[in-house]
Amino acid sequence: MVENRLFMLILAIIVSIPLNASAVEPSEILQNPQLELRARNLSQNIRCLVCQNQSIDDSNASLARDLRKIVREQLVSGASDSEIYEFLIARYGDFILLRPPVKATTYILWYGPLFIFFAGLSLSVLFLIRRKRVLPEEPLSPKEQEELSSLISGKEEG
Amino acid sequence: MIAELGHYALVLALLIALVQTTVPLYGAARNDFSLMGVAQPAATAQFIAIAIAFGALTHAYVTSDFSVINVAENSHSLKPLLYKISGVWGNHEGSMILWVLILALFGFAVAQFGIHLPPTLKARVLSVQASIGVAFLGFILLTSNPFLRLDPAPIDGRDLNPLLQDPGLAFHPPMLYLGYVGFSMAFSFAVAALIEGRVDPAWARWVRPWTLAAWIALTAGITLGSWWAYYELGWGGWWYWDPVENASFMPWLSGTALLHSAVVVEKRDALKSWTILLAILTFALSLMGTFLVRSGVLTSVHAFAVDPERGLYILAILVLFVGGALIMFALRAPSMKLGGLFQPISREGGLVMNNLLLSVATATVFIGTLYPLFLDATTGQKVSVGPPFFNATFVPVMIPLVLLMAVGPMLAWKRGDLSAAMSRLWFAVALSFGISIFVFWLHSNEPLTPVIGFALAGWLAGGTLKEFADRIGLFRDRLSKSLSKARRLPRSAYGMTLAHLGLSIFICGAVADSAWRTEVVINAKERDKTSIAGFEAQLESVNRLEGPNYHLERATVVIRKNGEYVTRVFPERRFYPVQQMPTTEAAIYTTLLADVYVSLGEGSKDQGWTLRLWYNPLIPWIWTGCLIMVLGGLISLSDRRLRIGAPFKRAHKKVQENGLLENA
Numbered sequence: 001m002v003e004n005r006l007f008m009l010i011l012a013i014i015v016s017i018p019l020n021a022s023a024v025e026p027s028e029i030l031q032n033p034q035l036e037l038r039a040r041n042l043s044q045n046i047r048c049l050v051c052q053n054q055s056i057d058d059s060n061a062s063l064a065r066d067l068r069k070i071v072r073e074q075l076v077s078g079a080s081d082s083e084i085y086e087f088l089i090a091r092y093g094d095f096i097l098l099r100p101p102v103k104a105t106t107y108i109l110w111y112g113p114l115f116i117f118f119a120g121l122s123l124s125v126l127f128l129i130r131r132k133r134v135l136p137e138e139p140l141s142p143k144e145q146e147e148l149s150s151l152i153s154g155k156e157e158g
Numbered sequence: 159m160i161a162e163l164g165h166y167a168l169v170l171a172l173l174i175a176l177v178q179t180t181v182p183l184y185g186a187a188r189n190d191f192s193l194m195g196v197a198q199p200a201a202t203a204q205f206i207a208i209a210i211a212f213g214a215l216t217h218a219y220v221t222s223d224f225s226v227i228n229v230a231e232n233s234h235s236l237k238p239l240l241y242k243i244s245g246v247w248g249n250h251e252g253s254m255i256l257w258v259l260i261l262a263l264f265g266f267a268v269a270q271f272g273i274h275l276p277p278t279l280k281a282r283v284l285s286v287q288a289s290i291g292v293a294f295l296g297f298i299l300l301t302s303n304p305f306l307r308l309d310p311a312p313i314d315g316r317d318l319n320p321l322l323q324d325p326g327l328a329f330h331p332p333m334l335y336l337g338y339v340g341f342s343m344a345f346s347f348a349v350a351a352l353i354e355g356r357v358d359p360a361w362a363r364w365v366r367p368w369t370l371a372a373w374i375a376l377t378a379g380i381t382l383g384s385w386w387a388y389y390e391l392g393w394g395g396w397w398y399w400d401p402v403e404n405a406s407f408m409p410w411l412s413g414t415a416l417l418h419s420a421v422v423v424e425k426r427d428a429l430k431s432w433t434i435l436l437a438i439l440t441f442a443l444s445l446m447g448t449f450l451v452r453s454g455v456l457t458s459v460h461a462f463a464v465d466p467e468r469g470l471y472i473l474a475i476l477v478l479f480v481g482g483a484l485i486m487f488a489l490r491a492p493s494m495k496l497g498g499l500f501q502p503i504s505r506e507g508g509l510v511m512n513n514l515l516l517s518v519a520t521a522t523v524f525i526g527t528l529y530p531l532f533l534d535a536t537t538g539q540k541v542s543v544g545p546p547f548f549n550a551t552f553v554p555v556m557i558p559l560v561l562l563m564a565v566g567p568m569l570a571w572k573r574g575d576l577s578a579a580m581s582r583l584w585f586a587v588a589l590s591f592g593i594s595i596f597v598f599w600l601h602s603n604e605p606l607t608p609v610i611g612f613a614l615a616g617w618l619a620g621g622t623l624k625e626f627a628d629r630i631g632l633f634r635d636r637l638s639k640s641l642s643k644a645r646r647l648p649r650s651a652y653g654m655t656l657a658h659l660g661l662s663i664f665i666c667g668a669v670a671d672s673a674w675r676t677e678v679v680i681n682a683k684e685r686d687k688t689s690i691a692g693f694e695a696q697l698e699s700v701n702r703l704e705g706p707n708y709h710l711e712r713a714t715v716v717i718r719k720n721g722e723y724v725t726r727v728f729p730e731r732r733f734y735p736v737q738q739m740p741t742t743e744a745a746i747y748t749t750l751l752a753d754v755y756v757s758l759g760e761g762s763k764d765q766g767w768t769l770r771l772w773y774n775p776l777i778p779w780i781w782t783g784c785l786i787m788v789l790g791g792l793i794s795l796s797d798r799r800l801r802i803g804a805p806f807k808r809a810h811k812k813v814q815e816n817g818l819l820e821n822a
Contacts, residue, residue, distance in 0.1 A: 026681040026768060047542045052456075053400050055544065058393060098544025105539060109529045113522040113551060120514045128502055 023060035028068055035075045042071050042081060046088065047098050055098055161226050164214025165305035168255075171207035171262070172295040174200055178265075178288035182281035186353075194281035198269040201284050204291060205266035208259045212246075215255060215304055219246050225311035228252065228304040234317035234736055236707040244328035245318045250452065250468075251304035253331060257448070258294045260332075260339040264368070265291070268343065275364060282350035283343075290342055293475045301468045317736035320708065326386035330379060334406055337376020338444045341413055343368035345441035348434045349483050352490045357430040362423035365437070367795060369420060373413050374791035380406055381784035392742035392757040394675065394772040396780060399548040401456045404527040405447030408520050412440040415516035418509050426506055426571060427497035432513070435487060442480040443520070449476055455531060504574040508566030515559040522551050560614050560665070563658055564621020568628075582628065586620030601674070611669030619662040626655045653794025657787045664783030670776035677773075683766040691773035693754055694718045698726075700758070700767060708732045713758045713767065717747055729758040753777050 024043075030036040043057035048064040056064040056071075067088075074084050088096050100106045140148065178200035185193025215228070219242045224230040232249040233242060241248075247256040265287040272280050298304075321327070347365040351357045383403070388396040397403065416436045422429045450456055453469025500506040526543045533539050564586050568579040593616035594609050601608065627633065629651065630643040678690045682697040689695070698714040710732045717724045727745035734741070747754040753774040761767030 024679055026679050029679060045544075045546050047544065053398070053544065058395075093540070095540040095542050098542050099546035099550065100541045100543060105533060105537070106529075106541060109525055109541070109543065109547075110551070112525045112529075113518050113555065116521045117514070117518045117555075120517060124510055124514060125502075131496060131499065 030072055039072050039075055045098050047096050160214050160217050161305045164211040167207045167210040171204050174204040175288045175291040179285050179292055183285040186278040186281040194277050197281045197284035201265040201269035205262040208262045212255050212259050216246050224315050225307050227306045227308045230308055230312050230315045232318050233315040235314055238706055241323045247331045248318050248322045251302045254298050254302050256335055260335045261291055264343045279350055282353050283346045286346040286349045297471050301471055320734040320739050320741045324390055330382045333375055334379030337372050337379050340372025341441045341444050344437040348437035352486045359424050359427050362420045366420045369416055370795050373417055374788055376410050378788050385781050389744050392744050394755050399545045401527050404523050405450045408523050409440055409443040411516050411520040415513045416440050418512050422506050422509050430497055431491040431494050438483045445476045501573045503576050505569045505571045508569050511562055519555045560618050564618050567625045585624040586617045589620030590616035608669050608673035615662045615665040622655055622658040649797040650794045653790045656790030660783045660786030663779050667776045667779030671774050674775045678771045680769050681766045682769045690771045708734045715756050727756050729756045731758050748778055
């Protein structure tokens with residue numbers, strides 16, 4: 001049965017579970033449309049900690065609702081975006097950010113693809129240079145030259 | 159009884175696959191035609207045996223035979239027939255049966271249609287394909303047998319997850335698997351070529367149709383999944399960068415690279431080792447996707463540790479096949495003959511850049527999906543990688559790729575002339591510029607990101623159209639001559655043009671939706687109104703009704719524009735009592751330029767209901783673009799040169815004849 005429960009979990013991820021997603025309730029929405037827009041943008045970058053890969057903007061878990069409220073309260077009291085992020089990181093750690101900060105443990109994440117690009121680029125260039133050396137373009141042999149000129153003259157006649 | 163028959167057929171399939179793996183391989187090494195000849199009937203028999211097993215499981219689902227554990231856990235007698243059938247692959251065991259069925263289908267197809275393959279290559283391809291079959295049939299029989307019985311049988315089943323009870327999701331897994339598993343064919347061809355020690359243009363011509371078929375199916379499968387997520391999950395998004403989505407997207411990216419590099423092998427006999435490596439890696443990514451989804455490792459590293467049997471088995475398959483193929487590659491590739499030379503600025507050079515960028519894109523998704531698991535497993539530190547990360551890392555890789563897509567096809571093979579190509583691109587520049595101005599004029603007081611996106615889409619469309627027009631001499635020759643040139647153009651040329659245009663349309667949809675989507679959330683009682691993007695929506699009524707296996711609330715929402723009636727839409731909230739689970743069924747009013755998307759939330763008559771409305775500009779272009787890509791693939795697949803079994807010699811002769819005719 002453990003197996004079955006596990007399977008249901010997997011199934012739940014397969015469908016990536018935003019069940020009744022888009023969770024913002026009418027009662028949560030701020031009066032000031034500019035603040036509300038900032039709240040929505042912030043919410044999309046903040047992870048619902050108890051969910052699978054969902055932002056608090058998408059999740060209707062109660063934790064997500066609490067976090068949405070915290071974000072809006074802070075906005076109303078005049079906090080800047082970075083102050084709100086810092087507040088949340090201090091409480092929950094980097095895990096709360098859907099866009100991880102650039103630091104030693106995430107260098108591979110942020111710079112890995114860049115490294116692969118330059119490695120691939122240098123390999124391609126090396127390959128091109130090396131091939132030129134291995135296979136110099138040989139001049140045509142007299143026989144080939146003869147064949148070529150007969151082909152060309154044949155075409156002109158045609 | 160029928161379930162036992164299915165079980166028996168599965169064991170039989172395993173034994174046949176064992177024979178198919180060993181005998182033809184030995185025969186090919188000894189050049190013994192009778193031993194190699196075993197491959198073809200074995201591939202057919204293996205496919206039939208697995209089809210019988212699949213049929214037996216389907217029978218158990220259709221007749222609601224709850225004495226089979228798998229049926230009891232995933233089906234219900236009241237479920238509509240379509241979802242009884244789709245329930246077969248809506249669970250772990252059944253989906254693995256579908257996996258091996260499609261694997262055997264591809265083997266069967268090569269056995270049937272690969273008449274003109276050299277006998278040793280064919281024997282080796284089918285042998286490698288069967289060895290994958292052995293691994294997965296063993297996996298099913300040892301860890302995931304769907305035919306186990308339950309005694310006493312329950313009166314009714316536990317039903318399928320309601321989210322999966324949807325026509326879009328009924329067809330999504332078979333399509334996806336056709337693509338995913340289809341890349342096994344490219345893998346088998348690659349390994350067979352390594353065993354033979356020979357890769358030539360003919361090999362590329364044989365492997366391309368299979369890769370293309372897999373690519374078409376995977377594109378269609380991902381599109382279907384994305385469309386399903388859009389209308390079923392009830393929040394108007396279409397791509398979430400979820401690990402499960404990424405698992406199917408990675409083989410798509412590297413499969414796209416493979417399609418392009420195989421062209422270079424076919425036309426220019428170059429990039430051979432790289433193409434072999436790419437074929438191995440593409441299937442490796444498919445296997446990894448299967449591992450990620452099937453092992454539970456995504457839920458958390460710890461869920462995997464609790465019940466590691468299945469995960470470890472697939473991981474072993476992955477290591478064995480990919481590791482084995484890579485070792486073989488390392489041994490054989492250096493001795494491969496180098497092919498045609500080319501300058502950096504040439505069609506080949508462009509396709510090398512295409513492959514480099516697509517590989518980096520694959521790596522970006524790969525690292526983003528797996529690094530958090532790796533970090534958690536090694537240090538216990540948790541890091542979240544969500545859409546904001548992928549938007550910041552994936553999109554910058556795509557921009558140069560799209561820029562290159564307009565230039566590459568204009569370069570000549572071997573030695574291209576960049577300045578000549580650039581001077582032909584005036585139309586791309588003009589279209590790009592025109593569209594950006596138009597977009598800027600429409601949304602002048604907003605950020606410039608969408609303007610850049612549309613400029614890219616215009617550039618790509620302009621370059622692609624100009625390349626096609628030049629090819630048929632449009633506006634240069636008389637129209638009748640252009641038309642007759644167009645008729646003689648190979649279908650693969652149409653395929654490329656369509657696929658690239660499809661991407662351009664897709665970009666427009668994706669950019670417009672992410673930049674200009676608007677959303678309104680209100681609490682509405684009956685007769686309440688709201689407005690969104692020039693439309694007015696009024697909640698007319700909400701009624702309680704009964705579905706076949708669920709209760710539902712259905713809202714009637716009238717949509718008006720400038721006071722005039724446009725349409726009525728009916729968003730629903732369903733509740734499935736067996737699984738105790740609610741779902742939302744969004745209602746979508748679509749014009750070709752935008753969707754008005756209405757989703758009904760919780761509520762009651764006195765309190766009012768939560769009503770969510772989105773205006774999604776150009777979102778239909780996302781799926782239209784993908785479908786055009788699929789269409790391009792299909793047209794290309796029907797090309798004479800690629801048509802399965804089309805004899806190469808005759809085609810070659812015909813080309814020569816055509817050449818002579820043109821000279822005359």
